[in-house]
Amino acid sequence: MRRNYNNEVLANFIKDNDIKTADDLNNAFKEMYQDVVQVMLENEMSNHLGFDKNSKAPKETNNRRNGYSDKKVRSTFGELLLSIPRDREDEFEPVVVEKHSRELSSDIENRIISMYAKGMSTRDISDHIKEIYGFDLSAESVSKITETIMEQAKEWQARPLDSVYPFLFLDAVHYSVRTNGKVVKRAAYVILGINLEGKKDVIGIYIGENETSKFWLQVLTDMKSRGVKDVLISSIDGLPGFSDAIKTVFPKAEVQRCIVHQIRNTLGNVPWKDRKSLAQDLKAIYNAPTEEQGFIELERIEEKWGSKYIYALKSWRNNWSELSTFFKYTPEIRKMMYTTNAVESLHMQLRKVSKTKTVFPTDDSLVKILYLATIGVTKKWTVPVRDWVLILGQLQIHFEDRL
Helix, strand or coil: CCCCCCHHHHHHHHHHCCCCCHHHHHHHHHHHHHHHHHHHHHHHHHHHHCCCCCCCCCCCCCCCEEEEEEEEEEECCEEEEEEEEEECCCCCCCCCCCCCCCECCCCCHHHHHHHHHCCCCHHHHHHHHHHHHCCCCCHHHHHHHHHHHHHHHHHHHCCCCCCEEEEEEEEEEEEEEEECCEEEEEEEEEEEEECCCCCEEEEEEEEECCCCHHHHHHHHHHHHHCCCCEEEEEEECCCCCHHHHHHHHCCCCEEEECHHHHHHHHHCCCCHHHHHHHHHHHHHHHCCCCHHHHHHHHHHHHHHHHHHHHHHHHHHHHCHHHHCHHHHCCHHHHHHHCCCHHHHHHHHHHHHHHCCCCCECCHHHHHHHHHHHHHHHHCCCCCCCCCHHHHHHHHHHHCCCCC
């Protein structure tokens, strides 16, 4: 479709910049682009200080502009030479050209995605762009830009996985989403794995309805289709049927029911006045040196507290086979597997970026936020977990035929 341009404006632009070749045109755009970025930097500084350059109005801060520092950055138009504004208190951190970075985004999209990843709404981002950079960008335009995230999330969710994972931590975190005019609960099924190099990785995040073992079966089946052939140890919560779902897909996997979840559930059925004392007694179970001694400690607790809290303690005996799995292993492996705290720590990071949203407008908006937050967290996971060389050696003894 042919666009209608102001021919006089274009003619003046060509004449003023003496454009005769494609290279001349590129150089002219480069100079204009550099000028635009420079103006954006000046606007950022004004927003940081709270007043424009050369403003005579009373100031609410003692901080002032403090000259410039030259910086060369790479862009789609080649290298640009910019003058980065400074302030006296050295607190100014420009967004369009980040400190210690030599790269300039080809446009504002990466900045918008970065703000979206931090939990800002599309309307908040639109207002922020207007305030900082001085031009209008509708919330609808911001939403279109963030749509590129969905394709990235789908590719990430479908990526090939390692064939063997020594440890898996599986748990769900819950959110509210608006669907067909109603607010409904959604469960984000999260799998955190530790690979043979000892590095943590989020294998996937799947959005479903309230947590069920049936949906976990679908999640685990998808894992297998992406290349996972064996899982050594899985740490899970007490969801009914969860263990069966794991065994259906990975029959040889050892299953450890989270001790921390078990204690929480027990104490949740005990009046406040006895919780501290009972919690202290429960430590004797999971601190026991062997499974036999751990079961003896359970019997002692049942004898002491059973008459008052038989219902609260019943699940320990009923689920002992999965609560006691960790006793088979060395202290280093026990520490890794006895709780799902590893994935719950990830949940805390996910909640940080979603805390400003009590209700997500769609399932896709939830997926985008969780994906961006996950990528941000996993970038920091660059080294193996503590004592991994020792742990791997111990695993090779326990699982000699599978490692």
